[in-house]
Amino acid sequence: MRTAVLNTGTELLLGDVRDGHLSFIAREIFSLRLRIGEQRTVPDGAAIRDALADLFSRAEILFVTGGLGPTTDDITRDIVADLLGLELRQDAELLASLQQRLKTRGIKWTARIARQADVTAGAQILPNENGSASGLYFRANINPRIRSPHLFLLPGPPRELQPMFRELAMPILRSIVQGPHSLERRLYKIAGIGESIVEETIGEKVLAIPGIELGYCARPGEVDVRILGEPDAIERADTIVRRELGLSIFSTSDESLEEVLVKLLTERKETLALAESCTGGLLANRITNVPGASKVFVAGHVVYANEAKINMLGIDKNLIEKHGAVSEPVARVMAEGARARARSAYALATTGIAGPTGGSEEKPVGTVYVALAFADQETAVKRFLFPSDREIFKELTAQAAFEMLRTRLIGFGVGAIDLNRPGGSVNRPSHQ
Numbered sequence: 001m002r003t004a005v006l007n008t009g010t011e012l013l014l015g016d017v018r019d020g021h022l023s024f025i026a027r028e029i030f031s032l033r034l035r036i037g038e039q040r041t042v043p044d045g046a047a048i049r050d051a052l053a054d055l056f057s058r059a060e061i062l063f064v065t066g067g068l069g070p071t072t073d074d075i076t077r078d079i080v081a082d083l084l085g086l087e088l089r090q091d092a093e094l095l096a097s098l099q100q101r102l103k104t105r106g107i108k109w110t111a112r113i114a115r116q117a118d119v120t121a122g123a124q125i126l127p128n129e130n131g132s133a134s135g136l137y138f139r140a141n142i143n144p145r146i147r148s149p150h151l152f153l154l155p156g157p158p159r160e161l162q163p164m165f166r167e168l169a170m171p172i173l174r175s176i177v178q179g180p181h182s183l184e185r186r187l188y189k190i191a192g193i194g195e196s197i198v199e200e201t202i203g204e205k206v207l208a209i210p211g212i213e214l215g216y217c218a219r220p221g222e223v224d225v226r227i228l229g230e231p232d233a234i235e236r237a238d239t240i241v242r243r244e245l246g247l248s249i250f251s252t253s254d255e256s257l258e259e260v261l262v263k264l265l266t267e268r269k270e271t272l273a274l275a276e277s278c279t280g281g282l283l284a285n286r287i288t289n290v291p292g293a294s295k296v297f298v299a300g301h302v303v304y305a306n307e308a309k310i311n312m313l314g315i316d317k318n319l320i321e322k323h324g325a326v327s328e329p330v331a332r333v334m335a336e337g338a339r340a341r342a343r344s345a346y347a348l349a350t351t352g353i354a355g356p357t358g359g360s361e362e363k364p365v366g367t368v369y370v371a372l373a374f375a376d377q378e379t380a381v382k383r384f385l386f387p388s389d390r391e392i393f394k395e396l397t398a399q400a401a402f403e404m405l406r407t408r409l410i411g412f413g414v415g416a417i418d419l420n421r422p423g424g425s426v427n428r429p430s431h432q
Contacts, residue, residue, distance in 0.1 A: 001060040001177065002149075003034050006051055008066040008076055009156060010043040020158055021065050028165060030185055032177045034061070044073040052083055059149040060140070061176070063169075066156035068133040070112040076153055077136065081120040084143050091119040098132055126152075126168045131160040137172055150176055184234045188225040188241055189251040191403040195223045198245070205240045209233050220392050221399025222257070250406055257402045258286040264409040265296035265346075272405070273342035274300040275313060275334040277325065278352035278368060279394045283401060298342040303334070313337035324363070326351050328381045331369035335381075339373040346408070347373045348401045354390045366393060370401045372408060380404065 005025060011017045019041065026036045038059070042051045048067065055062055067076030081088040095117035102109055116133050119125060122142050126135030138151040152169055154161045190198060195218040206214050206227065213228040214237075225245075227237045242249065250260050265272060274283050274297075284300035287293050303309040306320050315333050323329045331351050339347035352368025359365035366387035373379040382404065386396040 001034060002037055002058065003029070003061040004038040004040070004055050004059040004063070005036055006048075006055060006062065006064045007039070007041040008044060008048050008064065009041075010045075010073070012041050012066075013043055021063075021154075021161065024158070024162060025063055025165065028170060029173065030183070032173055033183045034173070034177060044075070048076060049079045049083065052079060056083065056146075056148045061152075061173070062149045063152045063154060065154050065161060068116065068135070068153060068155050070110070070115050070132070072112075074115070074133075077118060077120065080136075080138070080151070080153065084120065084138070084146055084148060086123075086143055087121045088118050089121065090114065090117050091125065092117075094119065094125060094134060097127075101132060124172075126154075126164055128155060128160055128164060130163055131155055131157060133160070135164050135168070137169070183228065184231055186227045186234055186238055186241075187252060187254070188245065188249045189253075189255070189257075190223045190225065190245060190248050191221055191250050191257050191399050191406070193223060193248055194218075198223050198225060202241055202244045205244070206237045209236050209240075212237050220395035221403075247407070247410060250403070256286070256290075257399060257406065259290050261402055261405060261409070262287065262290040262293050262296055264406065266292060268345075268409065270345035270409075271296050271298045271342070273298050273338040273344040273347040275338035275347065275349040276300065276302050277304055277309070277334070277350060278354050279350045279397050279401075280304065282394050282398050283348060283350065286398060286402075298344045299338070301338055301341075309334065313341070326353055326363055326367060326369065328369055328371075328383065331371035332373075332379045332381050335371035335373035335379055345374060346405060348405060349373075350397050350401055352384075352386075352393070352397060354393045355387075356390075368393070368397050368400075370397065370404060372401075372404045374408065380408075 005022055007019055007021060012019050022036065022039050040051050042048055044067065064076060067074045078088060095114060098113060098117055099109060102113065120136060124137040126137060128134045133155045135155060136153040138148065140150045141148055154164060195216050199216060203214065206212055211229045211233045215226045217224040225241060227234060229237065250257055276283055281300065281302045287297050301312050303312050306325055309315045309320065309325065310317050313334055314337050315330065319329055319333065331349050334349035334351060335347045338349060349371040350368060353359050353363060353365050355365035364387065366385050368384050368386060369381055370384065371379055371381040384400050386393045388396065
């Protein structure tokens with residue numbers, strides 16, 4: 001069935017609010033073999049009417065987000081009622097519920113709030129347990145004289161939309177979409193290998209399987225591989241992907257690389273410390289964003305200046321003068337110093353040239369050294385080259401550091417990875 005999403009709100013187009021509704025709805029409806037065929041985002045006002053009028057003629061299922069609140073720019077329900085030629089009237093039960101909700105929360109009642117109790121004739125109310133704006137569902141062609149799709153009007157805030165969608169919209173969708181829902185989706189997350197190399201490794205083999213869809217999504221230092229198809233085809237493709245990419249796959253869910261690290265460290269009852277220069281605390285930030293990180297993360301040192309490296313980590317001033325702050329010897333002692341001070345099982349260190357200035361012929365902009373210190377073995381240090389803007393440079397460095405630790409934790413051995421052998425591991429991340 002042709003399915004579309006219409007996001008409303010000037011704030012989305014100004015960049016004040018980031019839209020996450022498309023990805024959420026797409027994931028939820030996939031189990032019903034529904035795919036989003038089109039998404040539009042329009043500002044508040046007349047543009048909503050134009051978009052709805054166009055989509056009414058082409059979509060079979062349409063999700064509309066936003067514009068159900070009490071303010072003057074919340075006009076979605078009014079426009080829909082007008083386009084469908086249906087009366088918009090106040091629902092007494094919904095009005096009483098709104099009044100009680102605001103009274104319980106000590107919020108002053110205003111006349112405009114009552115607009116949220118207006119319901120189009122024939123629409124099914126989708127109660128909002130997490131906000132004041134109820135959703136509405138209109139069956140297809142609810143007015144026989146006007147062609148219209150199955151239409152869902154949903155509130156804009158994700159904390160309101162998502163539970164409403166799961167608990168109320170999905171049961172309606174299941175009754176609409178008939179037939180078996182056997183289409184499956186698999187996801188494989190890979191760090192440190194370029195998209196083109198991943199594609200070269202598995203692309204032709206997987207696409208040779210009838211009925212398989214294969215897609216890639218690249219982000220700094222990471223590639224997601226997605227396969228879609230019937231169960232039998234999915235199993236055949238899964239065998240190929242796992243055989244060819246092997247331990248380079250760090251997750252088959254939506255886990256981030258730092259979530260995987262926290263899980264591995266927790267299982268092993270081991271700890272981590274960090275010494276960051278060029279990444280400015282990004283590694284620590286990402287690790288501490290993971291629930292349960294306090295069990296494994298001991299300490300982080302942001303030693304941006306040379307004086308900080310000397311005073312906080314005890315690095316010999318002569319070592320920095322001889323080799324430079326961005327060097328293998330300095331990265332090595334940074335990691336060892338952080339590990340010694342925290343008494344942790346592992347320590348990662350980063351030092352590099354983010355640019356746009358500061359590079360040389362020997363160490364161009366984008367050069368970075370990542371070190372991993374751990375017990376009973378020599379500290380591993382790897383040099384990478386990430387010539388990009390400062391933010392991407394830091395993301396790539398963080399990914400490289402986390403992947404070094406992950407390969408060590410799974411018993412792969414640091415430095416045992418060959419970029420041209422994805423099933424093995426990665427010696428240096430690629431941007432291809």
